[in-house]
Amino acid sequence: MATKSRRRLMSSIVRYMILTGWAIIAFFPIYWMVSTSFKPDIQWFAWPPVYFPDPPTLTNYMNVWLGSEQYDTTQYAISSQTPLVSLWNSTVIAFTSTFLAVSFGSVLAYGVSRYRILSEARMFQLLMLRMIPPIVIVAPLSLYYSALGLLDTRIGLIMVYFLTTLPYAVWMTKSFIDEVPREVEQAAEILGASRWRTVFEIVLPLIRSGLVATFLFILILTWSEYLLALIITKTQVSTLPIELSKYQGSTEGRVYGRQAALAVGITIPLMVIGLIIRKHLARGFSFGMVRR
Amino acid sequence: MAVDAIPAGRVQLPSQARSQSRRLAVRRFKLTLLLPLIALFLFLLTPVLLLQLYFSVHQWTVYLSSWWDADFVGLDLFQEVLTDPRFGWAVVRSLAFATTSTLGCFVFGFLLAYLMYKPFRGQAVYYIIFILPMLTVPVVVAYTAEMLLYQSGPINDLISRIIGVDFKPAWLTNPHIALATVALLEIWNWTPFSFIILLAGLAAIPKEPIEAAEILGASKWRIFWEVQLPLLRPVILLALVLRFLEAMAEFPKTWALFQGGPGSATETLPVYIFMTTWQYFQISKGAAMSYIVMLMMIVIVLIAIHLLRREKRSLDQMYALRAKDAEG
Numbered sequence: 001m002a003t004k005s006r007r008r009l010m011s012s013i014v015r016y017m018i019l020t021g022w023a024i025i026a027f028f029p030i031y032w033m034v035s036t037s038f039k040p041d042i043q044w045f046a047w048p049p050v051y052f053p054d055p056p057t058l059t060n061y062m063n064v065w066l067g068s069e070q071y072d073t074t075q076y077a078i079s080s081q082t083p084l085v086s087l088w089n090s091t092v093i094a095f096t097s098t099f100l101a102v103s104f105g106s107v108l109a110y111g112v113s114r115y116r117i118l119s120e121a122r123m124f125q126l127l128m129l130r131m132i133p134p135i136v137i138v139a140p141l142s143l144y145y146s147a148l149g150l151l152d153t154r155i156g157l158i159m160v161y162f163l164t165t166l167p168y169a170v171w172m173t174k175s176f177i178d179e180v181p182r183e184v185e186q187a188a189e190i191l192g193a194s195r196w197r198t199v200f201e202i203v204l205p206l207i208r209s210g211l212v213a214t215f216l217f218i219l220i221l222t223w224s225e226y227l228l229a230l231i232i233t234k235t236q237v238s239t240l241p242i243e244l245s246k247y248q249g250s251t252e253g254r255v256y257g258r259q260a261a262l263a264v265g266i267t268i269p270l271m272v273i274g275l276i277i278r279k280h281l282a283r284g285f286s287f288g289m290v291r292r
Numbered sequence: 293m294a295v296d297a298i299p300a301g302r303v304q305l306p307s308q309a310r311s312q313s314r315r316l317a318v319r320r321f322k323l324t325l326l327l328p329l330i331a332l333f334l335f336l337l338t339p340v341l342l343l344q345l346y347f348s349v350h351q352w353t354v355y356l357s358s359w360w361d362a363d364f365v366g367l368d369l370f371q372e373v374l375t376d377p378r379f380g381w382a383v384v385r386s387l388a389f390a391t392t393s394t395l396g397c398f399v400f401g402f403l404l405a406y407l408m409y410k411p412f413r414g415q416a417v418y419y420i421i422f423i424l425p426m427l428t429v430p431v432v433v434a435y436t437a438e439m440l441l442y443q444s445g446p447i448n449d450l451i452s453r454i455i456g457v458d459f460k461p462a463w464l465t466n467p468h469i470a471l472a473t474v475a476l477l478e479i480w481n482w483t484p485f486s487f488i489i490l491l492a493g494l495a496a497i498p499k500e501p502i503e504a505a506e507i508l509g510a511s512k513w514r515i516f517w518e519v520q521l522p523l524l525r526p527v528i529l530l531a532l533v534l535r536f537l538e539a540m541a542e543f544p545k546t547w548a549l550f551q552g553g554p555g556s557a558t559e560t561l562p563v564y565i566f567m568t569t570w571q572y573f574q575i576s577k578g579a580a581m582s583y584i585v586m587l588m589m590i591v592i593v594l595i596a597i598h599l600l601r602r603e604k605r606s607l608d609q610m611y612a613l614r615a616k617d618a619e620g
Contacts, residue, residue, distance in 0.1 A: 111325035133541030274427035
């Protein structure tokens, strides 16, 4: 028996070693981004690489987010728009499009779940909106938008995000609605509730937590979207991921510290949201097909 | 038809007229539910697809004036794209990139999920760390990679210190490994996706067959190959198919890091379409190319959907069984 317990100990050690190894791989780039954001400029690109900012400084954050510090602005002249404006754009666009997607998506999902307004085949065809690379429609989309005057506006981007995240919203909320027993609705109907009341006052409140999870999940997607934002927004309205790439185009080339300070600001909300709904991520990414 | 959906209604149908008005009401309700979707298709998607068709058969660039004056050229543009060797290479690169990164994500994701599906001390902490890469904005991944991967950068420095030999691949400037660099980033970024899906799948496997096999004296290896793996098939296919499709569309990392370079080493399909349209301003060629890629992707997606439908059914069956078990 001693050998067996020793073997179990060995396998446990091996398991911890592999897992810790991957944890380091997964975490190191994130650590590097955070630590670079606290480094003074001579350490961004130093040889040998500086692993711990020495001394840590808030200059990067002050410069990027507040634009308060003057001493570098000519050296690292970046863009006309301040990140705070982009932050506001990103917030408005992500929240509005996500709200639209989840509200229309959940009602649609209710119809699919209870009235079969879309057959199974149609539901899978809906997934095509997501599965076909968006790059194939961006050129005509931007021409169409410029004809409508929607290019470089928040509404324009909100509409596209609404369309591209709708499949996730429908599929994910449907997986929650499917778990609600029909007896509840039948009881409501017998008591004389109208169809709309049944949807809004019985079914949707019952899947409240599912709706919140769906909302936050889609927020992750819209918050980090890059390609569509790159093409549809030009100068008036830019989102945070686009703002980040502006730091690349500057003549100085490597303004790592500033970039990292901005990147940390973009990533933190995303990680917080992701960790809140960590139990639902599998369901979200698999269109509700895998549940926990 | 519609009445089947609401069995409760069937109990109280006194007259023909009432049942008919009810059916009408249900139909109106269903139509209202569908309206937003129909509106989106009519006003957003259809015009865009029609415009794309227009541009792919008319020669137009932004240097010309109004786009409705463009010359009709029939299928010339399609021919131009199909005989363009750069396009062919872009297809090859995209497929190679998507295949390697999908397999990479799968292998690492599976290993981690297999090591983690049974509870152990520290499981929650590992889970949180493992999903962090997925919660990083793709563009941020690209720029952080640039901070890490330059030739005398921290990654090469750390690896050199660990193995004790000077290790200095030029991740970002060597055209032979640039695409592999993006694939590695994609694997780092999206292994969590495969991991969480496979973990959820492993955790959902019913215990009975495994216990039965253990009682019968099957080795761990055999249980894995002959019991767990077949039961996992739907989840595995899901992880592979969805990841492959996303990898075919990968743009932010490739573009932010390389813009198609060095040379044309990272010119995948999305990047080449983007360059044709927004850098060379060959809108029409870009549209024709988009059309071809769209058709190609529709074929791939239809195959994917065919696979997913089958697997979804077996997954739904499994969850239904589990729900029944929980009740009984």
